[in-house]
Amino acid sequence: MKKVLIVGHFWPYAPGGSKRILGLAKYLSEFGWEPICLTTPLQKNPDFKFRVIEAPTSNIIISLKRKFHLNPTIGLQEQIGIPTKIRDRKSLTTKIIKLFEGVIAYPDVERGWIPVAIKAAKNFLKNEKVDAMISVWPIPAHLIAKKLKKEYKIPWIADFPDLWSETYAYSYDSVRKFFDRRLEKKTIKLADFVTTSCWPQAEVLERLHKEKEVQTVVFGYDPDKINEPPQNLTKEFTITYTALWHGRERDPLKFFMALSRLISEGLIDPAKTKVRFYGPQRDWIETEIKEQNLSKVVEQKGVIPWDECVKKQTESQLLLQLNWENKKEKGAFSGKFFDYLAARRPIIATGGSGQDLVIKEMLSETNAGFYCPEVEDIKKVLLQFYSEYEEKGRVDFKGNIEKINKYNYKEMAKKFAEILNSIIATPQK
Numbered sequence: 001m002k003k004v005l006i007v008g009h010f011w012p013y014a015p016g017g018s019k020r021i022l023g024l025a026k027y028l029s030e031f032g033w034e035p036i037c038l039t040t041p042l043q044k045n046p047d048f049k050f051r052v053i054e055a056p057t058s059n060i061i062i063s064l065k066r067k068f069h070l071n072p073t074i075g076l077q078e079q080i081g082i083p084t085k086i087r088d089r090k091s092l093t094t095k096i097i098k099l100f101e102g103v104i105a106y107p108d109v110e111r112g113w114i115p116v117a118i119k120a121a122k123n124f125l126k127n128e129k130v131d132a133m134i135s136v137w138p139i140p141a142h143l144i145a146k147k148l149k150k151e152y153k154i155p156w157i158a159d160f161p162d163l164w165s166e167t168y169a170y171s172y173d174s175v176r177k178f179f180d181r182r183l184e185k186k187t188i189k190l191a192d193f194v195t196t197s198c199w200p201q202a203e204v205l206e207r208l209h210k211e212k213e214v215q216t217v218v219f220g221y222d223p224d225k226i227n228e229p230p231q232n233l234t235k236e237f238t239i240t241y242t243a244l245w246h247g248r249e250r251d252p253l254k255f256f257m258a259l260s261r262l263i264s265e266g267l268i269d270p271a272k273t274k275v276r277f278y279g280p281q282r283d284w285i286e287t288e289i290k291e292q293n294l295s296k297v298v299e300q301k302g303v304i305p306w307d308e309c310v311k312k313q314t315e316s317q318l319l320l321q322l323n324w325e326n327k328k329e330k331g332a333f334s335g336k337f338f339d340y341l342a343a344r345r346p347i348i349a350t351g352g353s354g355q356d357l358v359i360k361e362m363l364s365e366t367n368a369g370f371y372c373p374e375v376e377d378i379k380k381v382l383l384q385f386y387s388e389y390e391e392k393g394r395v396d397f398k399g400n401i402e403k404i405n406k407y408n409y410k411e412m413a414k415k416f417a418e419i420l421n422s423i424i425a426t427p428q429k
Contacts, residue, residue: 001034003129004420005121005154007145008136009110010039012306013046016110018137018161019335020197023220023409024416025050031417036130038121038144040113055120057113098171106176107183108139117144125152132420134159146187155423157416158191161219161335166204168324169249181208188212192423195416198358215419219335220412221342230344230397231314234274237389239348240316242278242309243336250322252277253288254351258378260292268386270297275320278304278312313343317395318385323352323359323373341368341404344397346385350378362407368399 006024009017021037026048028035038053105111121144132155135145142158149156162169165180172180185208188194194214196202202216243250259275262268275298277285282300289298304312313319319340337359340347347369349359360371372378385395405411 001029001032002131002420002424003036004028004033005036005038005130005133005148006136007038007117007121007133007148008141009138010037010042010052013042013044014040015043016040016138019219019338020136020159020161020412022046023222023412024134024136026222027410027413028417030410031414033132033417033420036124038117038124053120053124055113055117057110057116099173101172103176107143107180110138110140114140114143114147118147121148130154131424133157134416134420137161139164142184142187142191146190149190155192155420155426156190157193157195157419157423158188159217160194160196160201160205162197163201163204166208185209192426193419195419200358215415217412217415217419218407219338220408220410221338223342223408223410225310225339225342227314227342227344231311233317233394234315235393236274236317237268237272237386237395238316239273239275239318239320240278240312241276241320241322242313242339243322244279245282249325251288251325251351252285252320252322253292254373254375255320255322255348255378256288256292256294256298258350258375258382259297260294261375262379262382262386263297264293267383272389273297273386275299276301276312276316278302278309310339310343313339313345316343316345317389319343319345319347319369321347321349321359321369323349323356323371325352337362338407341366341399341407344399346370346395346397346399348372348378348381348385366399366403366407368397368404 006021008021009015010021010025011017011019012022017039021039025035025037026046029050034051036051036053038055040057041054042052117140125148133145133148134157135141136159142164145156145158148154164184165177170177188209189211191212194205194209194212195217196205196214197217197219199216202214205212205214241252259268263270263273275294277298277300281302285300289295321337321340337347347363349356349363349369349371350373352373356371356373363369363371370381372381388395
């Protein structure tokens with residue numbers, strides 16, 4: 001069997017990585033490629049077997065916080081007492097802190113992983129040969145792969161589940177972006193192939209890396225995690241959100257406004273309704289909850305393990321997807337969307353700019369839920385689901401299973417195997 005070295009943090013077993021690696025590690029072997037993962041130390045072992053090369057890392061921002069006896073999991077502005085309303089805006093304080101981070105964390109907060117991972121890879125390659133590489137996430141993974149490609153002439157796919165210098169979540173200034181873009185172009189110049197997770201991102205990468213072939217390979221869900229047979233649903237009209245935040249680009253305000261109005265109009269009973277947010281707790285979200293008089297209905301539950309997230313999704317009447325609040329972004333969406341498809345529960349994708357084309361297209365194709373960019377759209381769909389709940393005591397899932405099955409890890413791994421086969425057939429320079 002051919003061997004492929006996958007470089008990146010192995011989410012969720014090594015935080016800060018990508019779900020892409022989980023699917024590749026689990027299913028590539030079914031298509032003739034043995035996955036060997038170069039990653040950070042795993043916090044626990046997955047429920048399947050594969051080979052791992054572990055290389056420790058340290059997040060430079062977290063390390064600095066610990067050095068100054070600060071909580072590494074809480075934002076600096078919050079710990080030094082900067083008010084929420086100030087730190088959530090483009091204030092001078094925020095700009096100064098981001099400038100500081102932009103300098104010391106270049107090219108990434110995980111930069112300390114680069115020399116350690118390269119050393120671990122070289123030790124491995126002394127004894128074994130690999131036929132190809134895939135670098136995934138975080139950014140240092142591409143820098144590591146570039147070094148190995150240069151020295152060992154290994155065919156290399158640079159994968160972008162999220163973009164690098166052109167990311168919708170970019171938080172540094174234009175000077176830092178100039179250097180990031182330059183480094184990205186210089187790095188990816190040596191890659192044999194470029195992949196990404198959606199077609200709008202592919203268009204961006206094609207413009208930036210004009211000499212490279214770019215192919216879209218969408219994310220997926222683990223077919224072993226499908227909600228079959230269906231789990232028992234909550235008795236309440238429960239709506240669940242499970243994902244991280246990126247500043248305020250994912251904002252539930254429109255959803256809160258729609259729900260609050262339906263309650264005040266007497267169309268939804270708050271005593272029967274429960275909204276659960278699983279992820280990092282945020283003060284600004286709590287403020288929005290209170291301002292919309294939803295404190296008895298909506299609750300931030302905090303971070304829970306992935307397996308528990310899956311259970312919360314499968315027992316929910318509805319699943320909430322928050323669209324990206326940025327008119328320039330057409331392809332931004334959370335990887336949790338595919339977990340939602342596996343949960344086989346109706347999805348309501350709310351807010352955004354109306355330009356969230358990937359989510360809109362996938363919901364339309366799979367019939368797994370509704371795309372609701374504005375408050376009135378959200379009200380209409382929420383009331384439709386709630387009426388069904390009142391009538392039946394539950395909301396039924398009406399998704400097209402045949403279409404949904406296209407978005408699983410096996411299909412994703414198959415496409416990567418095809419690309420791997422093509423690049424190893426091409427003579428290396």
